[in-house]
Amino acid sequence: MPQRGRTTSNSATLGDQAVQRGVGGETHQVAGGDVASLTTAQGTPVADDQNSLRAGGRGPTLLEDQHFREKIFHFDHERIPERVVHARGFGAHGFFETYESLADITRADIFQRAGERTDAFVRFSTVAGSKGSADVARDVRGFAVKLYTREGNWDLVGNNIPVFFIQDAIKFPDLIHAAKPEPDRGFPQAQTAHDNFWDFISLTPESMNMVMWIMSDRTIPRSFRTMEGFGVHTFRLLDADGKATFVKFHWKPKQGLQSVVWNEAVKLNGADPDFHRRDLWDAIQGGDYPEWELGLQLFDDGFAERFEFDVLDATKIIPEEEVPVRIVGRLVLDRCVDNFFAETEQVAFHTGSIPPGIDFTNDPLLQGRNFSYLDTQLKRLGSVNFTHLPINAPRCPVHHFQQDGHMAFRNPTGRANYEPNSWGPAMGGPREDPRRGFTSFAEPVDGTKSRVRSETFADHYSQARQFYLSQTPVEQVHIGKALVFELSKVETPAIRQRMVAHLRNIDESLAQTVCDGLRLGELPEPAEAAREPIDLAASPKLSIILNGPDSFRGRKLGILVTDGVDAQLLAALQGAAKAEGAKVEIVAPAVGGVAADDGSWIEARQKVDGGPSVLYDAVAVLASADGGTQLAADPAARDFVSDAYAHCKFIAYTTGASPLLEKAGISADLDEGCIAYSDPSGAAAFIARCRQLRFWSREAPP
Ligand code: HDE
Numbered sequence: 001m002p003q004r005g006r007t008t009s010n011s012a013t014l015g016d017q018a019v020q021r022g023v024g025g026e027t028h029q030v031a032g033g034d035v036a037s038l039t040t041a042q043g044t045p046v047a048d049d050q051n052s053l054r055a056g057g058r059g060p061t062l063l064e065d066q067h068f069r070e071k072i073f074h075f076d077h078e079r080i081p082e083r084v085v086h087a088r089g090f091g092a093h094g095f096f097e098t099y100e101s102l103a104d105i106t107r108a109d110i111f112q113r114a115g116e117r118t119d120a121f122v123r124f125s126t127v128a129g130s131k132g133s134a135d136v137a138r139d140v141r142g143f144a145v146k147l148y149t150r151e152g153n154w155d156l157v158g159n160n161i162p163v164f165f166i167q168d169a170i171k172f173p174d175l176i177h178a179a180k181p182e183p184d185r186g187f188p189q190a191q192t193a194h195d196n197f198w199d200f201i202s203l204t205p206e207s208m209n210m211v212m213w214i215m216s217d218r219t220i221p222r223s224f225r226t227m228e229g230f231g232v233h234t235f236r237l238l239d240a241d242g243k244a245t246f247v248k249f250h251w252k253p254k255q256g257l258q259s260v261v262w263n264e265a266v267k268l269n270g271a272d273p274d275f276h277r278r279d280l281w282d283a284i285q286g287g288d289y290p291e292w293e294l295g296l297q298l299f300d301d302g303f304a305e306r307f308e309f310d311v312l313d314a315t316k317i318i319p320e321e322e323v324p325v326r327i328v329g330r331l332v333l334d335r336c337v338d339n340f341f342a343e344t345e346q347v348a349f350h351t352g353s354i355p356p357g358i359d360f361t362n363d364p365l366l367q368g369r370n371f372s373y374l375d376t377q378l379k380r381l382g383s384v385n386f387t388h389l390p391i392n393a394p395r396c397p398v399h400h401f402q403q404d405g406h407m408a409f410r411n412p413t414g415r416a417n418y419e420p421n422s423w424g425p426a427m428g429g430p431r432e433d434p435r436r437g438f439t440s441f442a443e444p445v446d447g448t449k450s451r452v453r454s455e456t457f458a459d460h461y462s463q464a465r466q467f468y469l470s471q472t473p474v475e476q477v478h479i480g481k482a483l484v485f486e487l488s489k490v491e492t493p494a495i496r497q498r499m500v501a502h503l504r505n506i507d508e509s510l511a512q513t514v515c516d517g518l519r520l521g522e523l524p525e526p527a528e529a530a531r532e533p534i535d536l537a538a539s540p541k542l543s544i545i546l547n548g549p550d551s552f553r554g555r556k557l558g559i560l561v562t563d564g565v566d567a568q569l570l571a572a573l574q575g576a577a578k579a580e581g582a583k584v585e586i587v588a589p590a591v592g593g594v595a596a597d598d599g600s601w602i603e604a605r606q607k608v609d610g611g612p613s614v615l616y617d618a619v620a621v622l623a624s625a626d627g628g629t630q631l632a633a634d635p636a637a638r639d640f641v642s643d644a645y646a647h648c649k650f651i652a653y654t655t656g657a658s659p660l661l662e663k664a665g666i667s668a669d670l671d672e673g674c675i676a677y678s679d680p681s682g683a684a685a686f687i688a689r690c691r692q693l694r695f696w697s698r699e700a701p702p
Helices: 066-074 169-179 194-202 207-215 262-271 277-286 301-308 340-345 365-382 384-388 463-469 475-489 491-505 508-518 567-580 625-632 634-648 655-663 680-691
Strands: 027-030 033-036 089-098 117-126 142-149 154-160 235-238 244-253 289-299 326-336 556-561 583-588 617-623 649-651 673-674
Touching: 089 277, 089 340, 089 384, 117 326, 154 634, 169 194, 169 365, 169 634, 194 491, 194 583, 207 475, 207 491, 207 649, 244 301, 262 475, 277 326, 384 567, 463 491, 475 508, 491 508, 508 680, 556 567, 567 583, 567 617, 567 634, 567 680, 617 634, 617 655, 625 634, 634 649, 634 655, 649 655, 673 680
Parallel strands: 556 583, 556 617, 617 649, 649 673
Antiparallel strands: 027 033, 089 117, 089 326, 117 142, 142 154, 235 244, 244 289, 289 326
16 A cells, blocks of 8 residues: 555656655654655645644735645646546556467567566446446446557557447447436436437437347446456457458456346445445455456458448447457456556546557447547646656657657657657667558558448347347346336436337337336337348357356355354354355444354444445345344344345345344245355355355246
């Protein structure tokens, strides 16, 4: 952990020019030892930081108080513009490790040597909410990776969903305006459940595949650690001879996929608006470093020609069953930031930052993004020199003739600031390098200047149907419920109607479910389709439940205890969770803890109403007979078990907990997901059950 008064590792890379917080060079003695002398930003030691300079004890403040003036001036300018999208984010450092050389496919330096590690920084985010919004909003998650390669930074600025809403970047401002708070009232915050969003979507058939994804549990991930990441667009890899291979990038979480359920998400946002960032912080600080494997879908022109859809259309996936994902490396996040602002807030991603060996395609969304990100960095960070900030600075040599501008930290020395020049190798500065330098794929380009959408982008429903049909029945029910929830918040009946008309082209039974859920009465006529949808084979890789983990590792068990708790039962459960690599949090009627039956004292991490079961992947109620009766009288304890039950969690309980289960209304419905726990030998079996994460049959589809 950084300490005030010491350089953060981030600022340390600035070398001599580092601003060292509170370090004035000089120290002085206070009780307990030497401390650095507080100074102004100009380095002047400060004698009194408690009182502004006044003319007399009750007199006016004097303008000449430069310390006061500077302190308030700086404070007044602390905020920089938040990102126009992806404002709420959380970042961490780590590394990428290449498994094998891919020299036969790409000359990208990062993929040349097996076992080599490259520094990485990842920022996860939500899209629509502002910086202070809640983590578990229903939203797409940004998954932006900066790889500090030896031949320049590579920013793979992706999402946790492999498709996007729109096909052409020119629609991006409209999409985002529609999703963000409505302009007259300034709400709702971090929600798509409002008229403007669904108005735009229902008038934009190309968004239908994305609609299926965002209404699925993909938009309410359990953790950043349990989501996939996708580069979304088709890119190119180029080998040393300039030969190109198409590629789509995937990040596969080693933790397995996992999401929460909607009712849980709603409650989580109240219980812990920082749920996702806290989870990542805790995991990394606890040494449980999350990992993703990088997968490539590689294909050639022949496949691109054969494939049913245009590989330049970012509203489409290429099913893994058609082009398998080749795993080529891993990304490990092993270090939290030292300073949130310096790193997570100031990090500047740009899709245009790609090293030699990687190239773009003509995906019109990608082309638009390449234009946009530099602009946004200038607006947000205020200078063309944002690459001088330590978090953005390449970790390879940088030589060029760009100069000056606001906040220039890296300033070239010597006389030459242009080329060609005749100052010779020693004095003349850098020169272009035809061998190592970046080259674009030599793609012939010819066309009539026009504003047209290619016919090959016209199918808007087939992959939406494929996504829906690839889900398990439980997941299909969740999609239906999410649509009913969101459209029920829409006040204009015609918009609800228009959406159901689209759903009829995706799946008739889904359309009927949503129609019934909204009590629309008659099903509307199907929306007119630019191209008739076709039936595609289901792709099991699209389901979260089918791609979950086979372990409870990295998950969290909440144990609700009372005075008189059986110490042996508790210890056995804690031991079994630890053996699995899971975390345990003790919840009690008071945070001070409880007295166990053997006289030992058990400290709690949460008081029960601050530690609701939504914070945990599974729960146990270890109550003594008296304790169970007391818990039964506490509404927060009743919610603890009834929510855990409603969210299909595994529940272990002692006999003493019976009054609580009774009062919470679940004792008559106890199922195989509720496990009586009266003997320490049952602990391992309970944790083994938790590996399934949820007891889904509890919410069996009707
Ligand atoms: Fe972005 N996007 N985007 N985007 N995007 C930004 O850049 C933009 C798109 C994504 O953690 C902005 O620095 C346009 C797709 C992520 O800092 C901005 C279009 C995908 C992040 C911008 C898109 C993304 C951003 C706002 C239309 C998934 C957060 C602040 C074609 C593949 C990065 C910023 C971070 C951020 C523009 C569409 C991912 C304004 C014009 C598709 C993960 O430049």
